[in-house]
Amino acid sequence: MTISAHSRIRVTAVSIIAAAFIPALLSGCGDKEKEKSDAKFAAANSYIFSALSHITGNPEATVNLVPPGMCPGHFDISPSQVKELFNCRLLFLFDFQGNIEDSVQRISQRGLKLKKLKAPGGMCLPKTYENIISQLCRHLAEDSPETADMYELREKQITEKIKQFSENTLKNFREAGLAGRKVICSEHQKAFCEWLGLEVIASFSGRDTVTPTQINECLKAAEGKQIDFVIANRQEGTKLAEAIAKRIQARPKVFSNFPGPGEGEKSCQTYFELVERNISSLMNDGQ
Structure with a gap:
């Protein structure tokens, strides 16, 4: 075997290996870009988290920052949560959670959008939950206009469920x-x-x-x-x-x-x- 023939074999081998690995590398880059575009949501309390999950049907797509037993108005974000927020596109919080808003200023400068919700009094009132659902659907539709019709439909469906739940709850409470x-x-x-x-x-x-x-x-x-x-x-x-x-x-x-x-x-x-x-x-x- 001549040296030139040996070189041609090496070049051919390298070409074959490159041909096998380059698509995989490109695919990996694509997956990373997809992860960036498939943004998660973040909720500043479990109330908003459950409402978002109700709308989207996908709890895994939302990060909850504040444990249910803690006061959402007096809570500091941990370093590990800050890291999670870098993978999120939208952070939903109540208007009284200014402490959290201050904590994520650096992240918001890197693309995280803060969406403040007005929190009417009486969090367990059906009209309050309906109001929060409406605010969330509006923000989600604004963020993703191509799915605005879907969020409008979800709001109508959930509103009807709230109405039925409200009537049944009061009836059962009186009967008890x-x-x-x-x-x-x-x-x-x-x-x-x-x-x-x-x-x-x-x-x-x-x-x-x-x-x-x-x-x-x-x-x-x-x-x-x-x-x-x-x-x-x-x-x-x-x-x-x-x-x-x-x-x-x-x-x-x-x-x-x-x-x-x-x-x-x-x-x-x-x-x-x-x-x-x-x-x-x-x-x-x-x-």
Whole structure:
């Protein structure tokens, strides 16, 4: 075999190897570009996370930043979460979560878009969930105009489900004999309690902002009345509600405004499960 023939064999071999590997390399680059274009969403709390999952039908496409048991208005993003956000295109947060907005300024300069949602009072109210769904669908349609019709349809479908759920929930609550029960509750649960048909005698703020005067007003309002429940807001803690309940000989209960695991309770992943779990805490021993 001559040297020139040997060289030709080597060149041919290299060509064959290159022909085999170049398409794979190009495909790999394509996959990376696809990963960048198939943007994930990020939610600044479990309420928005569950609403986005309800709309898209794909929970895996959304990163949830704030655990359900924590107050979404007092939460700092961890370094690992910052890393996750680099793979996201849209971050949805409530207008009261300014702390998170400040934390992601550097990422937003690299393409992450922040979409602030107005959070009406009473997170468990059906009209509030409907409002959040509407805001999300509008933002998603603006971000992806080619699928705007799909988001419009999803909003209509979910709105109808909310309406049916609302009617059935109130009907079942009345039939359970709970409507009209007297309660003292967290201010963050007052609107929901009133929607259910409970009689709110007094309300209190979180333990970090509550004053002795406010506590005394709750105790005074309870005088001469049979208070059935003192309802805490899970995200604010339960100790204050438990202390008031003990003083007035009422039963302490805990409502949450955000889907997720509960203490000693089954987890709830959707708005509907959240409302049902809140109500079931009263129905279990409310008779």
